[in-house]
Amino acid sequence: xxxxxxxxxxxxxxxxxxxxxxxxxxxxxxxxxxxxxxxxxxxxxxxxxxxxxxxxxxxxxxxxxxxxxxxxxxxxxxxxxxxxxxxxxxxxxxxxxxxxxxxxxxxxxxxxxxxxxxxxxxxxxxxxxxxxxxxxxxxxxxxxxxxxxxxxxxxxxxxxxxxxxxxxxxxxxxxxxxxxxxxxxxxxxxxxxxxxxxxxxxxxxxxxxxxxxxxxxxxxxxxxxxxxxxxxxxxxxxxxxxxxxxxxxxxxxxxxxxxxxxxxxxxxxxxxxxxxxxxxxxxxxxxxxxxxxxxxxxxxxxxxxxxxxxxxxxxxxxxxxxxxxxxxxxxxxxxxxxxxxxxxxxxxxxxxxxxxxxxxxxxxxxxxxxxxxxxxxxxxxxxxxxxxxxxxxxxxxxxxxxxx
Numbered sequence: 001x002x003x004x005x006x007x008x009x010x011x012x013x014x015x016x017x018x019x020x021x022x023x024x025x026x027x028x029x030x031x032x033x034x035x036x037x038x039x040x041x042x043x044x045x046x047x048x049x050x051x052x053x054x055x056x057x058x059x060x061x062x063x064x065x066x067x068x069x070x071x072x073x074x075x076x077x078x079x080x081x082x083x084x085x086x087x088x089x090x091x092x093x094x095x096x097x098x099x100x101x102x103x104x105x106x107x108x109x110x111x112x113x114x115x116x117x118x119x120x121x122x123x124x125x126x127x128x129x130x131x132x133x134x135x136x137x138x139x140x141x142x143x144x145x146x147x148x149x150x151x152x153x154x155x156x157x158x159x160x161x162x163x164x165x166x167x168x169x170x171x172x173x174x175x176x177x178x179x180x181x182x183x184x185x186x187x188x189x190x191x192x193x194x195x196x197x198x199x200x201x202x203x204x205x206x207x208x209x210x211x212x213x214x215x216x217x218x219x220x221x222x223x224x225x226x227x228x229x230x231x232x233x234x235x236x237x238x239x240x241x242x243x244x245x246x247x248x249x250x251x252x253x254x255x256x257x258x259x260x261x262x263x264x265x266x267x268x269x270x271x272x273x274x275x276x277x278x279x280x281x282x283x284x285x286x287x288x289x290x291x292x293x294x295x296x297x298x299x300x301x302x303x304x305x306x307x308x309x310x311x312x313x314x315x316x317x318x319x320x321x322x323x324x325x326x327x328x329x330x331x332x333x334x335x336x337x338x339x340x341x342x343x344x345x346x347x348x349x350x351x352x353x354x355x356x357x358x359x360x361x362x363x364x365x366x367x368x369x370x371x372x373x374x375x376x377x378x379x380x381x382x383x384x385x386x387x388x389x390x391x392x393x394x395x396x397x398x399x400x401x402x403x404x
Contacts, residue, residue, distance in 0.1 A: 005387045008120070011113055015382045018042070019109035020091035023377070026080030026098045026105075029135035029144070032057040035078050035108075039132045042112050046119040048130065051157070055148035059132040060157050063118060066125030070400030073129040073154075073162035073350070074389055075343060076111040077104045077136035077144070086373035102370050103167040103359070106377035108132065110165070110385030117390045126397035129157050136342050139187055139265075140303045145342030154349050160400065161313050162352035163392060164343040167381060169367040171358030174384045176321035177334040178355040180314040184307035185234070185267040186274060187340035188300060191241075192217070192285045195259045195295035207256055208294035211244040214260035218242070220284050221264075229276060236267040236338045237277075267338045269306055307344035310351035316399075317353040320392045325384065329358075357385055 018038075027035050036057045040050045043061040051060045057078070085092055085099035093099040115130050122128075131153070135144035154162075171177060194210040194217075218239050225237045244260035246252045268274055278300040289296035309317075318332040334356070343354055359381040360367055368375045 005117070005390050007117060007383065007386065011116060011386070012383050014116075015109045015113040015386065016379050018112055019105050019377060019379060019382065022105040022108055023100045024091045024094050026093050026095055026100050028082060028098055029079045029138050030056045032078045032134045036132070036134075039078070039108060039112065043115060043130065046116045048115060048119055054151045054153060054156070055134055055144050057134040058144065058148050060153070061115060061130035062127060062157065063115070063122070063130070064127040065122065066401070068126040068397065068401035070126035070397050071129060071159040072126070072393055072396045073131050073157070073159040073352070074111060074114065074393060075131040075133055075162060075164045075346065076107040077133050078108060079104060079135050079137050079144070081137055081371060083371065083373055087376050089376065099373070100377070101372060101375045102137065103375070103377040104136070106167055106359075106379075106381065106385070107165065110382055111389060113382065113386035114389030114393070117386065118393055122390070122394060124394045124397040125401040128393045128397070129159055131162070138342075139340070140189065140301060143304065143342040143345070145345040149345050149349055153346070159350060161396065162346050162350045163313070163317060164341075164346070164352070164354040165357055165385060165388065166341070166354070167359040167377060168356035169359050169369060169375070169378070171356065171360060172329070173358055173360050173362065173378065173380055174325050175329040175331070175358035176325055176355055176388075177331045177358070178309065178314060178317060178321070178353060179332065179334045179336065180309050180311045182269040182306050182336050183309050183334075183354060184336065184341045184344065185236070185269050185338045186271070186306045186344075187303040188266045188274060188278075189263065189303060190266065190281060190298070190300045191261065191263040192299070193259060193261050193297040194289060196256065208292045209256055210260035210294060211257050213288050213292050213294055214242065214244065214262050217284060217288055218262060220288070221281055224280050224284060228280065229273060233273050234269050234336065234338060235273060237264065239264040267340060269336055271306065274302070304340040304342045305344045305348060307341050307354055308347060309353045310347070313351050313353040316396065317355055317392065320388060320395060321355065324388050324391055357381060357388070
C-alpha cells in the first residue's frame with residue numbers, strides 16, 4: 001500500500017522552476033558559488049538554519065523540532081559536467097561547455113522540495129540535516145564528499161544516519177533500486193610513462209621503442225585482469241588515453257618517439273583487488289621497461305572507495321520506498337553498478353543508504369543516458385523524490401524518538 005504525503009499544490013510547480021533554473025546555470029566542481037547562493041537563499045526562505053563553506057561551496061541546512069536528540073542527514077549533489085548541451089529547451093544551459101548532464105539539478109530540486117515541505121508541514125521530533133554537496137564528479141579523493149567529511153561535517157552536524165539518492169533514467173519512472181552492502185564500485189586512476197634510453201650509444205637504431213613497449217603493456221594489463229585475478233570478482237579496467245610521438249609534425253613519422261604515456265581507470269567492488277591491481281600493474285610496467293632498457297614511471301591514484309549500504313538503514317530505506325511507490329516498484333536486491341559515487345566517503349563515517357530513483361520518460365524507447373549531451377532530468381520524478389525524502393525524514397525521526 002502506498003502513502004501519499006499531501007504536498008502543497010504549488011510545490012511541484014516551484015520545484016520544477018528551481019530545477020530548470022539550476023539546469024540553465026550549471027557550475028562545475030568547487031565552483032558552485034551561484035548554485036550555493038540559490039540553495040542557501042531557498043533554505044533561509046523556508047526558515048531553515050543555514051551553514052555555508054563546508055568542503056568549499058557546500059551548504060548544510062538544519063531543521064530542528066521538539067526535544068529529541070535524533071538527527072538524520074539527507075544529501076544532494078550540486079555540480080555539473082564539462083559537457084556542451086545539445087538539448088533545444090528554453091532552460092538550456094547558458095554556459096557553453098557545461099551542463100547538468102547527470103541530474104544533479106533534479107537532486108537539488110527534490111531535496112529543496114522536501115525541505116520546504118518539512119519546514120512548513122513536517123511532523124517529527126528531532127533534527128533534519130539537508131546536505132548540499134559540491135564536486136561529486138571529480139573521480140578522485142579531492143571530491144566534495146571527502147572534503148566535507150574532512151572539514152568535520154558529521155562532527156559539526158552530527159547525525160545517526162545519512163541517506164543519498166540518484167536518478168536512474170534506465171528504470172521505470174517512480175521505481176526504486178537499492179541493495180545492502182556494496183552497491184557502487186570504487187574508482188582509481190593509473191598512468192605509466194615509458195622513455196627511451198640508448199642501449200648502444202654509437203647507434204641510433206639500438207634504442208628502446210616506448211610506443212611498442214606501451215602497446216604491449218596495454219595487452220598485458222588486460223591479460224592480468226583476465227588470468228591473474230579471481231574472475232568472479234567484478235572488475236572494469238579501461239585504457240582511456242595513449243599518447244606517443246607528435247601527431248602535429250608529419251615529419252616525426254620517421255622518428256622513434258622518445259616517450260609514451262598511457263592512462264586508465266579501474267573500478268572494483270573489493271578493496272583487496274584494488275591493492276592487487278596497484279602492485280600487479282606496477283610490476284608489469286617495471287619488468288617491461290627493464291627488459292627493454294627503457295625508463296618508466298608508474299602512478300596509481302586512489303579515488304572513491306566502494307559505496308556500501310548499511311544493512312539496517314537499507315532495510316529502512318526499502319520500507320520507505322515501498323510506502324511511497326508500492327512494493328512492486330522497489331527492487332531491494334539489485335545488482336551492483338560498476339560506476340562510482342563519492343557519497344561513499346560519507347557512508348564510511350556514518351551508516352546509511354543510497355538509492356536509485358527510476359526516471360525514465362514515458363514513450364521514450366531509448367533512455368537519455370547520464371553524462372550525455374542530450375540528457376535532461378525528467379521533471380515527472382520530482383514529486384516522487386520529494387515524497388521519498390519527506391517520508392524518510394519523518395519516519396526515521398519518529399522511530400528514533402520512540403513516537404511509533
